[in-house]
Amino acid sequence: MKLQLALDLVDIQGAIDLIKEVEEHVDVVEIGTPVVINEGLKAVKEVKTAFPDLTVLADLKIMDAAGYEVSQASAAGADIITILGAAEDESIKGAVEEAKKQGKQILVDMIAVKDIETRAKELDELGADYICVHTGYDLQAVGQNSFEDLHTIKSVVKNAKTAIAGGIKLETLAEVVKHQPDLIIVGGGITSKEDKKAAASEMKELMLQG
Ligand SMILES: O=C(CO)[C@H](O)[C@H](O)COP(=O)(O)O
Numbered sequence: 285m286k287l288q289l290a291l292d293l294v295d296i297q298g299a300i301d302l303i304k305e306v307e308e309h310v311d312v313v314e315i316g317t318p319v320v321i322n323e324g325l326k327a328v329k330e331v332k333t334a335f336p337d338l339t340v341l342a343d344l345k346i347m348d349a350a351g352y353e354v355s356q357a358s359a360a361g362a363d364i365i366t367i368l369g370a371a372e373d374e375s376i377k378g379a380v381e382e383a384k385k386q387g388k389q390i391l392v393d394m395i396a397v398k399d400i401e402t403r404a405k406e407l408d409e410l411g412a413d414y415i416c417v418h419t420g421y422d423l424q425a426v427g428q429n430s431f432e433d434l435h436t437i438k439s440v441v442k443n444a445k446t447a448i449a450g451g452i453k454l455e456t457l458a459e460v461v462k463h464q465p466d467l468i469i470v471g472g473g474i475t476s477k478e479d480k481k482a483a484a485s486e487m488k489e490l491m492l493q494g
Contacts, residue, residue, distance in 0.1 A: 285464065285491045288341065289484065290449065290471035292316030296327050300334050302480065307338060309484035312364065314341040314469065325360035332361030339363045345393055347371050351378035358386035364414070369394040369403050373410060380411040389413035391447060391467075394433065395420050404437040412444045414467060419450030429456070434463045457487055461494030 289310040291299045296319075303313055313335065315327050320342065328342045342362035346353045350367055357365045367379045369392045376392065383390045391414035397403045404415050417433035434448045449469035452460055460468055470487060477483040 285461070285494065286311035286467045287484070287488050287491060288312035288314055288447075288449075288467055288469040289474055290314040290316050290343070290469050291475065292318050292471050293475065294319060296323055296330050299327065299331055302475065303331065303335055303338070305481045306474065306484040307335065309481070309488045310338075312339040312341050312467070314343050314471075315362075316471065317343045317345050320344060325356060325362075328357060328360040328362050341366065341391065343393075345395075346375065346379060348375055350375040351382040354379050354382040354388070354390070355386065358383070358388050362388065364389045364391050366391045366393050366416075368392070369397045369407055369415070373406070376407060376410045376412070380413075383413070384411075391416050392444075393418050393449075394437070400433050400436050401440055405440050408441045408444045414447045415441055415444045416447035416449055416467070416469070418448070418469075421450075424451040431456075431459055431463070434460070434465055438463055438465070454483065454486055454490070457490050458494070461491055464494070 287310050319327050332340045341364040342357040343366050346367040354365050379390050392407050392412040393416050395418040417430040419428050419430045445466035447467035448465050452470050453473040474483045
C-alpha cells in the first residue's frame, strides 16, 4: 500500500517546501489539478527536477485529446498521469497507448462515474494501470466518501491497481486500509496539519501495520 500526497493549494515553491517536510514518508507526490491550472506543466517539471527519485503524478483529469496530453505531461517528467473514467473509450485507449510508449502509467479517476462496477471492469480491460475511486471536494462538502466504491472496484478489477482519494484523514484511514487499496491519496489530511511530517508519518505507519 502506497501513500500519495496530493498538493492542490500551493504554488511551485510551496509544493517544493512542503515535499521537503514529508518526503521520507510518502511514495508518490501529486501535482494537483488547481496547481496545473495555475502554474502549468512547469510545476511538474520543477518538482521532478527537485525530487528526481520521487514518483510524480500529474493530476490532469484528462477528458479528451488524451494521447497528446499524456505526451506533454510525460515530457514534463510525470511518472503517472490521470484521466477521467467518464472519458470516451477512445480517449482511455489513447492515454494508455501513449503512456506505454513513454514508460509512464495511467491512473483513471472515477469521479462522477455513476455505474462504478461496470466502468471499472471496462477500464480494467482497456489497460488502466490504476483505477481510483474519488469523492471530490464538492461531494465531500455534503458528507460523502468513497469507501463503498472502493469495495466495489476491489471486487471486479483483475489487472489494474486500485486507489482511493477524497477527504481521507487519520481518523478515517483505518476504514480505508481495511479494504487494502494499492494507493491511498491524501491531500488536506496532511497539508492542513500544523505538523505535516508527523501527520504523514502516522498515516504511513498505520498503512504499514494494515
Ligand atoms: O483531486 C483532488 C480534488 O479533485 C484532490 O487532490 C484529492 O481529492 C485529494 O485531496 P483531499 O484529500 O484534500 O480530498
